[in-house]
Amino acid sequence: MKLLMLGGSGFVGGAVVAEATHRGWAVTAFNRGRHGAPPAGVRHLVGDRTAADGLAALTEGEWDLVVDTWDGAPRVAQATARMLLGRVGHYVYVSSGSVYAQPVPAGVTEQAPLVEAAPDDVDGDYPMLKAGAERALRAVLGDRVLLARAGLILGPGEDIGRLPWWLNRLAQGGEVLAPGPVDLPVQYVDVRDLAAFLLDAGAAGQAGAVNVVSRPGHTTMGELLTAGMAATGAAARLNWVDPGRLLAAGVEPWNDLPIWIPPGHEYRWMQQMDVTRAYAGGLGCRPVTETVVDTWAWLRRVGSVPARAGRPARPPVGLDPAREAGLLAALATDPPSAVPPR
Missing domain, CATH: 3.90.25.10 (UDP-galactose 4-epimerase, domain 1)
Known part of the structure; x- marks a missing residue:
């Protein structure tokens, strides 16, 4: 399996990279390079998704699976998906239970209403950013994206x-x-169980939203x-x-x-x-x-x-x-x- 990890130097991204390398996957990490080098054997692409040409390092290449932990402007997630369209097999987005619209009932399922957010938003609070990114990725990738709504990690x-x-x-x-x-x-x-699920579910082509906790x-x-x-x-x-x-x-x-x-x-x-x-x-x-x-x-x-x-x-x-x-x-x-x- 060829994995593209968007991020990879933080809590969840680091766990995903560690799990994928343990499995013997070919791992590419794309990030700004400000928090140290990735583990040995991991290919490192440098770029800033918020910059005008920040996705240039992703212009070429194909991957079986993408894992993305982005929690910034939905428009950036939208641009990334468009850049990778046709060159990735499946896309896993680490979202959050925070996307559910208040008041949220006990036992909330993936069908519950979400907060209002647009796929091309450039600002917002955390729930809006995650919900907007979900909509952006769904609009571009359709049934090739898994929205992993994590709880407390x-x-x-x-x-x-x-x-x-x-x-x-x-x-x-x-x-x-x-x-x-x-x-x-x-x-x-x-976080290690979350990482294993993201890779397993992504490799299996699971799609749609899922509460992961x-x-x-x-x-x-x-x-x-x-x-x-x-x-x-x-x-x-x-x-x-x-x-x-x-x-x-x-x-x-x-x-x-x-x-x-x-x-x-x-x-x-x-x-x-x-x-x-x-x-x-x-x-x-x-x-x-x-x-x-x-x-x-x-x-x-x-x-x-x-x-x-x-x-x-x-x-x-x-x-x-x-x-x-x-x-x-x-x-x-x-x-x-x-x-x-x-």
């Missing part, structure tokens, strides 16, 4: 820092603010944090606090306490997506303990969460230590400290 290499924040916090030990309920279901996909309840907040304690060897104690009390105290789900989206929250659907089509198409998800252990090993090796390759900087996630201490003093009770991981 965790695993080694994570450049937002959600799971790394929890692991670093647990490693510090002491009293830890744990957002309840302890059995809150968590839905995510390990684990089954709802693949793990729980309790299992995730307990696995983190085991992986880090932390001398920490989890203080589980009722979600209503946390919300009343102004704690922001997802950002102040990463990964956590409590019951009844407007974005709770993000961890209740329907994944029937993904599993029918071959998605497999490894146990939470493996994701946690491998992420901690990677984090110790690199020392800190890397900058997001080719993308704008994002505000750091996680509570400030002083704020966490204040919340613990005001809200913590004395529940069981942990539950065993699956």
Whole structure:
């Protein structure tokens, strides 16, 4: 298989390149070349998709499969698809569940309405950019494009820092603010499982939209944090606090306490997506303990969460230590400290 990876130096793109090279595929990575050289054996084409002549390096060549993680202007995705039309077998676009129009129901399927966006837009927020790119690629490539609407992505290499924040916090030990309920279901996909699915589904010619994330309840907040304690060897104690009390105290789900989206929250659907089509198409998800252990090993090796390759900087996630201490003093009770991981 001949793979063209558009990007390839970031979290998801890097995992796709690693998986494809492990399979023995012939891999070409196209990016701006600002974040180091690709792995040995990977052909590197340099170009900036936002520049007037930025696609020049793609003028020649044919590939069996393209994987694209673009989250900028839809017009750029449109231009790229037109440039490659007739020279690629299948196109996989890494989209997002964020494309669904609000309010999004629990159990959202791929048939749900999308946010309004045009295929030639040059600006917009993240949901608009992803939805517009989906429309652009569909218009150009038709049934030769797979739209992989990923949910929460965790695993080694994570450049937002959600799971790394929890692991670093647990490693510090002491009293830890744990957002309840302890059995809150968590839905995510390990980046390596996502990469394998993108390549398998793309090689098989799967088309259309698919929600790519684990089954709802693949793990729980309790299992995730307990696995983190085991992986880090932390001398920490989890203080589980009722979600209503946390919300009343102004704690922001997802950002102040990463990964956590409590019951009844407007974005709770993000961890209740329907994944029937993904599993029918071959998605497999490894146990939470493996994701946690491998992420901690990677984090110790690199020392800190890397900058997001080719993308704008994002505000750091996680509570400030002083704020966490204040919340613990005001809200913590004395529940069981942990539950065993699956």
